[in-house]
Amino acid sequence: MSNSKSMTFIARTGDVEPGCPLQVHISGRPPIAVVRLADEFFVINDTCTHGEASLSEGDIIDGEIECPFHSGRFDIRTGAATMFPCVKALTVYPVKVEDDQVFAALDAGACADTPV
Ligand code: FES
Numbered sequence: 001m002s003n004s005k006s007m008t009f010i011a012r013t014g015d016v017e018p019g020c021p022l023q024v025h026i027s028g029r030p031p032i033a034v035v036r037l038a039d040e041f042f043v044i045n046d047t048c049t050h051g052e053a054s055l056s057e058g059d060i061i062d063g064e065i066e067c068p069f070h071s072g073r074f075d076i077r078t079g080a081a082t083m084f085p086c087v088k089a090l091t092v093y094p095v096k097v098e099d100d101q102v103f104a105a106l107d108a109g110a111c112a113d114t115p116v
Pocket residue numbers: 048049050051052053067068069070071072073085086
């Protein structure tokens with residue numbers, strides 16, 4: 001696993017159903033969520049940037065995740081806020097899939113600061 005030194009194990013691919021975000025707890029940090037869109041996996045912060053909602057309890061609609069509290073949305077691929085009241089981008093982490101395991105570089109997340 002030489003390429004995975006800075007990558008953290010997140011989940012097994014088989015545990016992530018398409019369209020059904022999975023909340024993951026990593027020791028020492030706020031929860032994250034892994035999302036499967038077709039055959040691609042994305043790892044994002046689980047907490048909405050508008051409030052304390054868990055996005056893994058929200059719906060996935062056309063590549064976006066909808067917050068269960070006030071129905072704000074984020075682009076899952078970029079983290080950009082796409083629907084009010086969300087205006088601050090969500091952090092999206094680089095992902096690597098190796099065999100049947102999803103890894104993410106949790107120290108290398110990026111936000112797409114795109115205003116709504
Ligand atoms: S807490 Fe997510 S939209 Fe308000």
